[in-house]
Amino acid sequence: MEGGGGGTLSEIYQSAKKLLMRAQDGIERLERLEHSTSSGGLDSPELSFVVKKDISQVLSLCADMDRLWRSVQAKPQRDLWRRKVELVAEEAGSLKESLDRYFARNQRRMKEAQERAELLGRANGDSAHVLRIFDEEAQAMQSVHNSKRMLADSISTGAAILSKYSEQRERLKRAQRKALDVLNTVGLSNAVLRLIERRNRFDRWIKYFGMLITLVILYFLIRSSG
Structure with missing residues (x-):
């Protein structure tokens, strides 16, 4: 069955499954980077952008498939396609939640790193102030x-x-x-x-x-x- 210039329902489904597999692999790579000792939990902006784009495209394809399966004439096939589309949509939603949690953790790490840098900056400033006080005290004692x-x-x-x-x-x-x-x-x-x-x-x-x-x-x- 044709899909309004976007391919048949089966072709759109196969494209969505490929995108899901690629998005799943991308999320797993992001999580490995996150927990890698050698990388220090660094983010990969390019990879996360690709994963987010793939998930958004899958959700868009799910909207197309939801429209197409409703036009299937035979009820058994229509029910089968409905279930397939629902599973793809659920898996895409699950991947989106995993990616959102990754983004939240990454944002929290960035905030903590910024706070540590600010604390270190203040600590250095206090140390310089203490050294300046000691220097002034030494000068006073010498006087x-x-x-x-x-x-x-x-x-x-x-x-x-x-x-x-x-x-x-x-x-x-x-x-x-x-x-x-x-x-x-x-x-x-x-x-x-x-x-x-x-x-x-x-x-x-x-x-x-x-x-x-x-x-x-x-x-x-x-x-x-x-």
């Missing part, structure tokens, strides 16, 4: 260490200056005592002695003023390093 070293050097310098002042003071005292002894020996007047005493007090004030200036300098150095 504190340098400030402490400068402060220690300033204190040492101040102590050395004060020690020098103390030594000079002792030398002045000894010189003054010797001078007084000499003056007493030669019988100098009391006026000369008072002049010496005033000069001694003036020297002490110079010494105290120098010590005060040193302490002020040390204070500002300690404050600036803190």
